[in-house]
Amino acid sequence: MRAVLKGESPQTYKRYQDARNDLGSRIDWHCSYCEMAITNMIEVEHVVPTANGGDPLAWENLLLSCKYCNTVKGARNLSREGYIWPDRDNSDAAFDYSETGGITAKDTPVRAEAIATIGLMGLDRNPGTSHEPSKAD
Structure with missing residues (x-):
């Protein structure tokens, strides 16, 4: 997961989807979590889900994500x-990456948060591991 710099919101949005192009131009057209280049089905993602009280239109709550x-x-x-x-x-x-695409948490003071993030995003789902991807993956 690469760090991204979004800067300040370039405008006020009436729909969260309208932030898509501004996010893409600021942080590139890659998933903010798995780092895959996204050419279609890119989603504007709520960091704190709206179902859990996240602000649906706040720039600070929006990132780009793959589906x-x-x-x-x-x-x-x-x-x-x-x-x-x-x-x-x-x-x-916070993270180490293997040449085969695996991700692990570094031994740092934020290791517990890194492990939780890997689990939240499913970043540990790789073929041949205990977290085998589903057929949909």
């Missing part, structure tokens, strides 16, 4: 607390 990461995350987090977020935290310092 997979957004679906896996769903509304399982109640707040930003206890997780690593690419627009708030130094996510590069």
